[in-house]
Amino acid sequence: MAASIYLSRSNGFAEKPHPGNGLPTYNAAVREKQHRHHHSVSWLNPVSLPIPGVRTRRLRLMLPNFSRLYHSSQVRFGRRRGPLVLFLGLFAVIYVVLAVTKRLTSDDQSWSSPIPFAGEPSTLVYKREDLQRIWEWEIAAGHYPSSRRIPEQIGLTNPPRNPALSARRTSALPPRFRGPVSTDTIGLGPNRAYPEIHREPPNVAYAPRPIAGSVADMDVVMDHCDFQTGKYVRDCLEVLRLGAGLELGARVRRAKMDNWKYIYVEESASDNTTDTSAYSKPPIVLKGQAGAANPELPKKRGAEWEPSLHLPPPPKYLPYRDQPSACDEENQRVYHMFWTGPFTDKPYLALLSFLFTQNLGLQFEDGTHDPSVCRPKFWLWINPGPAASIPNPTAVRDMYDSLKSNPWASPFLHPRFKDVIQFKMWNTTEQLDGIPELKDEWRALRDNLFNSGGHVEKIPQEEKEETTMAVEVEALDENGVAQPVVAPTKKKEDDKVNRVGSKSPNEYDRLSVILSDMVRFILCHRYGGIYLDADTILLRDWEELWGWRGAFAYRWSRLEKYNTAVLRMNKGSALGTFLFRTALKNGLDFHPMSISKYTKDAYLEGLLLRLPDALFDSAWLNTESYQRDRPPQPYFTAFQDFFETPVVNSAAPQALGIDGFFKGAYSYHFHNFWWRPFDPSRNFPDLGPRFAAGESQARALLAESTSSNLPDPEDETVDDDQRDLDWATVLKRTFEAYIRGERPNMYGEWIKW
Template sequence: MNGGPDLPSHASSSYPFDEKRHRSHPSAWTRPIYLAIPGVHTRRLRVPVPNVSLHHLRMGRRRRGPFIVLLCLVAFVCVILFSRGGSRGWSETVKEYTTGEPSTLVFRREDLQRIWKWEIASGHYPSRATIPKQIGLKSPPTNPALPHRPRRIKPLSNFQPPAGVDVDMETLGAGPKRVYLDIQSLPPNVAYPPRPVPGSVADMDEILRHCDFSDGKYVRDCLEVLRIGGGLDNGDRLRKGDLDDMKYIYKEKADKAVASAHDQDDGDDDDLGALQHPLGTEVDDLDPEAGLTKKRGADWESHMSLPAPLTHRPAASLPTPCDPENPRVFHMFWTGPFTDKPYSALLSFLYTQNTGIHHARWPADSEVCRPQFWLWINPGPAAAVPNPSAVRDMYKQLKMNPWAAPFLHPRFKDVIHFKLWNTTEQLDGIPEIKDEWRAMEETLFNSGGHVIKVKKPEAKPASTANSTNSEGGETTDDDDMLNRLGSKSSSSYDRMSVILSDMARFVLCHRFGGIYLDADTIFLRDWEELWGWKGAFAYRWSRLPDYNTAVLRMNKGSALGSFLFRTALRNGLDFHPMTVSKYTADAHVEGLLLRLPDALFDSAWLNTENYQRDRPPQPYFTEFADFFDTPAQNSAAPQALGVGGFFRGAYSYHFHNFWWKPFDPTRNWPDLGPRFKSGEDVARAALAKEKKENDQAIPPHQHLSDAAEDEEEEVLAEEPDKRDLDWSTVLKRTFEAYIRGERPNMYGEWIHW
């Protein structure tokens, strides 16, 4: 153009790597090429190749030596990338190159298929979600936990996928029909919500549809669905269009409709299927493990031995309300002196679950499966070995502890049980690792790859024996990491017990079945329909697509449990939730350990990490400490709304540690009425003694007179409350009022003494 700026001498290219290509000097020994990475569309792999121009072919003898060495180096790299190398192919190498995380997988595809088929056949996969294509099943397994639907004949079309194409596969429903329930209180009994229907089941597919953070769902909307579908809005329900879409609880009909033989196609258990290899060759002809990334330097696990699958039976067809293959046991693990944290967890259990303490005695004809709470006590430091009289000592300490003693009352003997934790005994009770875990005894405390070494102390006379530190040396620090008993503050965190509890939850669920909960958990509603869903689950780690195992459900002796323990054994017995997430992702078995939305158990988590603050749930916590120290601008809610206004719809609340923060600072003792007055007096006396010891640091001229001190001790328990009570205080006092007989539980039932 006349008068315009000069145009560049070369035309711009739309090829994304053209600029780098032009930068390579024509006389360079190599030039880069960029290869597409299978499954990664946003990156390409830069590979240097010899620049075999005529200029280099005409080079002199002196320059041929380095060129030949370079060619050999490039050839060696290509051999490493493209060789099979045992079972590690191109896609496996590329995966580790791009993610930077080595694989944890030690199971062949054949065993992964058997794990999936076992769990499905046992009724542990009542989901419409598909099986990942990497498992390589050729035919859909029959699923007894899904309603039977006759196989549909697909209409002819111009395109049919060729045989052996790797696609996600659905299971074939062959189970009983589902009836979705409209649960709500009926007039005039609308003051409290109804108990869940015995034998009902939560449809996790529906919950995910309404609550999945990955799909942009809000915690607030999820809680509304959980609240309305579960009938927790009782007389407060407002007219709001068609609410059928919020039904997520169903019952299975007793008259099971089983698919006919010609409708079922179980396939061959030993059929490896036919995955499509990244280079275009079928797996059957090349490598049965193609597409799987084996743990580097490890051998494949030997053929997995599994028992016969369990038989899925609807609750209505069971001879008794409780399914022996699905025990209703809540597990919790605790180390150190009993405090107000497990105390409040147990009270919330009694306040919400159908324990039957509102009856004079448990009805013989009850249709309800009565849940139990097993509190596992580790009496000493996490690395200590229990003494022979540990059980007797444990009960002696529980009786003397004012926070624990109330639960030894005969009224609770059928639903609350204290159990002694013994690490050696528990690990020996896991068949998958009992013969091998002792080789890792010194590195047993492994969390996310961070190992705390514990060496056995040498035998010494009692007068000179000291504790042993993580390096095997002596220490006189009673608060050393290996000797801590609970977390007394944020700076003296009992990390050893936390690591041990990461393992304990999997041990307990695999040995005994049931649901594990962390001790910083408060029950908010009946879990009946969660028990009805027989699959394994944990919940999501806030915004990340990983597990948080603060709530963990697993079936006793399951194929999934066997997979997890064998995989963990080959990876340092690491049970950190992030590591477990890696185990399941590498093996493509995440569907067998369902990752539920954290709205169900941890409704404040996303808000505390600055997510969804445009539409937060009630209450609105910007940090977990708000539970114990509710901000002034939100402090009217706890007393005005009570428990019913605390994340209504969620099954539980996880307050994330804060072991050192009392639930009720001005009444930091059990307040359960005349039946438990002696324990209350002990707790008050301990507080008075602690205050007196603290006062000894005050200069003498500032001390009160003896009469004034006595008067202060008398009124210590009567210290005035805060004007606005915090959420933690309101919840604790609500649970205590139920035990005292001053109010009913959340379902309108009064405790029967």
Template sequence: MASSSISFSKRPSGQKGRSLPHYNFSAVQEKYHGRIAPWFVSVPLAIPGLRTRRLRFWLPNPRRIHQFSVSRFGRKRGFAVMVFAFAAMVFTTFALAKRFATEEKTWPVFTGDPPTLVFQREDLIGIWKWEISSGHYPSRRRIPEQLGLKTVLDNPALPPRKASLPPKFQAPAGPNAVTTHGIGPRRIYLDIQSQPPNVAYPPRPVPGSIADLDIIMEHCDFSTQKYVRDCLEVLRLGGGLDNGRRLRRNNGKMDDWKYIYLEQPDSANETIPVDASGMDETRPDIITDVARENPDIALTKKRGVEWEVPPIALPEPQRYRSYPSLSTPCDPENPRIFHMFWTGAFTDKPYLALLSFLFTQNTGLHIHDYPEETAACRPKFWLWINPGPAAAVPNPSATRDMFAQLKSSPWASPFLHPRFKDVIQFKLWNTTEQLDGVPELANEWRKRESLFNSGGHVISVPPKKQESNSAASSGTSNGTSEKDKADEDDILKRTGSKSSTSYDRLSVILSDMARFILCHRFGGIYLDADTLFLRDWEELWGWKGAFAYRWSRLEKYNTAVLHLNKGSALGTFLFRTALKNDLDFHPMTVSRYLKEAMLESLLLRLPDALFDSAWLGTEYYQRDRPPQPFFTDFGDFFDTPLASSAGPHALGFDGFFKGAFSYHFHNYWWKPFDPARNWPDLGPQFIAGEQAARASIRAAANAAALAEGKAEIPVDEDDITSDQRDLDWSTVLKRTFEAYIRGERPNMYGEWLSW
């Protein structure tokens, strides 16, 4: 059977089947690496007099009960079943307590996650001061009062305060500082619109423009009951993406939706006395005698480790430089590098991520001879390739082998074209080299028992064993050795996730750590490989603070998008804390690091509407007013439900979460974007790779047919009848990006690729 006949079943319209689970399991599997919670969990209890021994009790696991009940009975009935089970367990516990317990006996108290903190208050205050002085806190969000900061700090990333502040920015009177004193350049907020008659495409962002993420939080924060649909409208209008389709009239109130600004030259700035809303900077500290003797009294240290000593060593704060003060468009302290990490054979997933980058970002490819002096800073895309299994060590010829494989891959070879050399670069990932390049880890990471720890789930890598020649040469009748088959099932030898059952857990765990290493060493923004760009990121580059985004409805981080400043104090904190917590970089664990240290505001948790607009809908939230398109499952991107399958072809790229900066499709590595044309379709310029991909698919289909006793059937892949009648969203986006490379259409800003 040829590739053009491949089809995927769709949910029939109006079908009333078992309701979807409350949680989207593909998203859970992505970060929990496919683990299904066990039915019972062990609870260790201390044995009096034996400090090194624990008595283990096995109790029912609420998470597993919840998963089973919701998937088996649906959301509503499943929730009722779970509540009933919980009530029965509580009733049984108290019944046993009443029957057998005495007044002298007490029941053990179970706590949540153990503490992770290893830094004292003095160090935490030093981290805040360093980040603010370096201009990495361009926000008026309050500093935690519990931090105990006694001085209102100068903030070069904020303009001076106005004489009177809105109530939402006024700090309550108290002994500790919760605001900063803006001494930075003034801001001018832009009204961005396409000007007639050029309204077919939105205008490129103004070079040096900055997104005020405080304003975005006001309109998009799920914690304040803001809808993703409304957030996307604000992002569209404020960013000028509603070109020629502006249906809102500017009656003065629309100024609240202007979230993009330009900084004025320093000469335009004026000095305004600080308005600290009741804070007196010269007032003596108000602190209790107990706190004077022990300033860390309110902090809970990680058990079994000592505080970090000596105090955290930080370099001199970086000098904040506004865009007008730069001598070149690119700030060397804040390089515009997108990082992405990939393991295994190059497929259509990194292929489409790169195409979406070229289609949306200001790469200058519409100009044949890009000028050296320009107002815009060209972003770069560094794709880091881990050539083998996550636990393997690259061989000496790894770089040469990597480029040889990329050149032979139909999906990767187009990006080796000289036209893309200034904006796309392939980098070899070497775990040892990268860890040694992080000063906070270099001298100690080898003392860890394992590098593969995710959320407390540690995967140990045993020493490599010498294989016998007989075992290496033994094979099966079809030419595949027994060793090769075993390697496919061995979690330590997987290279990429080829199906939902062969999930490459080690590579995902390694990527959890890699994103922090890359941003800390080189600066820039990391994105997961299952991410597609949907608009220019110019305004996000201008905002100098660190950020990730929200884990759906939870007040936790998802680091599928991560911005850290190069060599920052925040990065130092994260690496030293992770080192004392067994190198655990799972986003849930990182959330605990920052919360316990009162540093959450330094890594701004943006609403997932900006990067992951479908997530809340897949978990049964905001379905009364969903965004466009309406996904109830991440799989809808690849297999669009029949009832809404007219949308992708009719609306195209402009109808796909317009306003969001990117889309995260959460895993699905094994699902092709375009089942009927599962090859790179980039035109005559890259026809050799296309023909090789078609031949490979045809040969595999014919081999499968012969194995089933069927005759080979020649198939014309370009026959329109072999195509899907209703194109899915993944197919529409792939074919849109490819049309830009073929020269059949401009990019999203109306710019034609110049070869």
């Protein structure tokens, strides 16, 4: 009885004085054991809260045990410093939580992230005032037709005037509402009209051509397609095709789609009478604000700041309808592609897709076209030998002889295509000397020409000695201009130096791939235009992409980096100057990841827009196991599926045709696979009687390489063909049918010979 009364009092401990030594006392062995092991869970205390509307359930939360934290801080840091350390720690945690919350909930739509690459050294070689000049130059030239914010780190005090942005879409604030740094531009450009694009009945079987001079609003595209904000490729493609009228005949009814309109046309600049004087005044800077918003930008370690940047006057921006002619001669509409080694079915299909999709006027009689349309051109740059070699004296003549004798290349030498397809000889020395930012200094870094992401592929010493000892001569290019070249040296075995083209995954022409990273920037900076990797197939007219005057590449799948398989830059731009000078100071490294670092460190990402890969590379996220819950059509889990469509999906290519292949995307990037034929059972150009000689030659080569007897074209039957056609095969045969005159192109236009 006495024991029970004793245990029931208070909290179970005997009400008696503690011993003088300060040690705790226990009334039972069980309580002592619980106390000894309680520290393993005592950092958190469970709290049970009622759930509104649910009487049978309670919400269980674990909150910090502040008494435990307080006791531990005293034990570890002492009675005086312990509470102070605890207070500072709690303050730091609260600050970090608030900062992250503000970052995640910010409505700033800047394409540039102010967070630098963590743990990586800076690549920056330009001071802030030079970065400001670059931004102001590009905006004044009309290369920033966007209302997205300029990074605060650039430190502009006055909002730049933007001739490519409509005043209706500007977000600039009056001076009394602005801080010491301006992140907006003032729109001075013509008003924009977003038309409903469709084909008038009864011609509804094919999609309409884009309106000449139309422009893609990349702000709208980013809103609907940006992977960073959780947008799906499938949904992006629907917006792209419906907004362009590509699905008019087969579409089902949707509600009002004004928010999906991303293509606009500009009115004349003279129609804009907007008064911007109220926005152009200097901001009202409060005391203590000046200078505090822009700390010093980190410079590349061991490098000197670049001299003060001097840029030529920016070109005057003119809307399409105000231009004296449909084409801007200073910035031609040119697709560039780089190829090394023998011509194969890969550049063949790229050129066929160009003829099938772009507005080239091939539906008119030879030599005529619509004067209101700027016809794009395709320049295929040929590097005839290994990437590290120098062309021989007869390289240009040899190139054309090789093209004429190659059944994959010879069809594009036909006079019908002479105005839209041109073959050009690549000469690394001549091209580097044609870049003002490099011509006086690149030779000191010639050993770094094959720099890929900081890893330099060294050329063996004997190879360099042979090149040095070779005799320089002059040869005439296709324009009759003398070019310095070097006589060829004797080739060695098929090693990485002398390899030409990629024959298999084990025989990969790595040097040519690395060289192409630099080639694309040289071509776009020197001539303007859009560069395409040779493993790219065009899927629709790019008129509205040409109308958007800014520079762009696209996203590297899930990563916030660039993939420059598609690259648009303006001729002689300030952005190009920055990239070449920065690459020069960073070992001539033009790898996409390095380009991402250059623009990130300099806060220039907004000037090289990182478009969603849905536009050019719609399968990439699926191949890396992203967005597989709602994939686009077709559903590729590997890039190989393009060449070997899985049996379970193998009915789709023939049933849907090209209309079912990532409809809405501008192009498709199949990521290498140079050694895989598009059409294994008919691995030869099949372009009809006009090109029968090349087809016969290709058939003979195929029979010789496979040691099999192919039937004569007259004796072929459907039984000789493969039963299920892969996507790659269907696209090849679709493009070839257009050249043969058996079907129109994707816009219902028949080629006229």
